[in-house]
Amino acid sequence: MKFRNIVRSVTFSITTLLLLPVVDAQVRPVFEVAAIRPDTVGAAAGTGFDFNGVGLRITNATLQYLIRSAYRVQGDQILSAPAWLESDRFGIDAKIVDTKTVDTETGVTENISPDVFRTMLQNLLTDRFGLAIHREAREMTVYTLVVDKSGARLKEDSETGGNRLNTDMISGKATLTGTRVSMGQLTGYIGGKLGRVVVDKTGLKGVYDFTFEWDPDQSGGDSGPSIFTGLGEQLGLRLESQKNPVEVLVIDHVERPSEN
Numbered sequence: 001m002k003f004r005n006i007v008r009s010v011t012f013s014i015t016t017l018l019l020l021p022v023v024d025a026q027v028r029p030v031f032e033v034a035a036i037r038p039d040t041v042g043a044a045a046g047t048g049f050d051f052n053g054v055g056l057r058i059t060n061a062t063l064q065y066l067i068r069s070a071y072r073v074q075g076d077q078i079l080s081a082p083a084w085l086e087s088d089r090f091g092i093d094a095k096i097v098d099t100k101t102v103d104t105e106t107g108v109t110e111n112i113s114p115d116v117f118r119t120m121l122q123n124l125l126t127d128r129f130g131l132a133i134h135r136e137a138r139e140m141t142v143y144t145l146v147v148d149k150s151g152a153r154l155k156e157d158s159e160t161g162g163n164r165l166n167t168d169m170i171s172g173k174a175t176l177t178g179t180r181v182s183m184g185q186l187t188g189y190i191g192g193k194l195g196r197v198v199v200d201k202t203g204l205k206g207v208y209d210f211t212f213e214w215d216p217d218q219s220g221g222d223s224g225p226s227i228f229t230g231l232g233e234q235l236g237l238r239l240e241s242q243k244n245p246v247e248v249l250v251i252d253h254v255e256r257p258s259e260n
Contacts, residue, residue: 029120031056031094036128036257039091058092063129066090067249070121072184074191074198076140077248088256094124132253140246142197143239145187145231147204153236154208165189173224174216180207190239193227197246202237210235 039060048059049069058066064085067078078085125131157180164179165186178186183200191198193216214230224230231237 028123029116030123030127031096031120033092033094033124033128035091035093037091039089041089043089054096056092056094058090060089060091062086062089063125063254066121066125067131068188070118070125071249072118072188073247073249074188076191076195076197077246078251079136079138079248080251082251082254084256085251085254090257092124128257130253130255131251133249133251136248136250137245138248139243140197140248141241142199142244142246143191143194143241144199144201144244145183145190146201146238146240148232148236148238150232151236152202152204153234154204154210156206157209169216172215172217174214176210176212176214178208178210178212180209182207190227190231198239199244199246 041060043060045060047061047065048057049061050057062085064075064078064081067073067085068075159180164177165181166177168175168177176189183202183204187198187200212230212234213224214227215224225233228239231239
């Protein structure tokens with residue numbers, strides 16, 4: 001899996017989530033962490049997230065980003081977080097503890113679900129950052145993503161392979177290209193851009209290919225339409241503002257990790 005978040009180009013790739021070793025149900029799925037270190041290159045350098053089936057390498061990531069990835073939540077769903085969760089950045093090198101199922105020639109492993117990968121990442125945050133959370137339901141003003149009356153204009157993708165979201169910024173216009181993207185991934189992306197939780201109410205269960213252009217300043221001028229207008233015109237989707245009960249993660253304890 002590769003994630004690249006750069007000022008002018010954002011690349012999200014999940015190419016290896018299905019290339020993880022089979023983990024016995026009785027064994028706590030964990031990484032053996034080789035090193036966690038502060039990363040001081042700055043936000044503009046982007047965040048790297050690379051897992052090749054055996055080793056995990058993360059560069060320039062905030063802990064908030066790691067929590068979002070591990071628990072599949074958006075930023076507004078993380079509560080009681082210290083300020084450094086969004087400012088301090090870390091590099092992580094880790095590897096799978098049990099590599100017996102790995103083909104040493106190809107590095108390819110047997111399939112497990114993405115849920116197990118996220119569990120491994122959750123356990124890493126617990127073991128090394130001392131992260132302790134509890135879940136609550138809070139009523140929040142959110143956007144719900146629904147299918148427009150005209151119908152969705154998305155191409156369902158039945159091929160196997162990774163998922164990818166690429167954003168390119170050219171002449172002030174943002175272009176989002178999705179390949180085998182679920183509606184859950186799309187809502188998370190939109191929520192990050194709008195700064196509000198987006199809930200998927202489309203009923204679309206597949207993965208889809210699409211291209212979507214919009215004005216990142218939301219002015220609806222020469223740089224393209226706003227996200228709201230563009231979603232309807234180009235993808236046949238609509239955002240509605242409403243209050244909904246939303247599950248949130250409340251942080252009870254977290255600490256900066258020691259370097260080792």
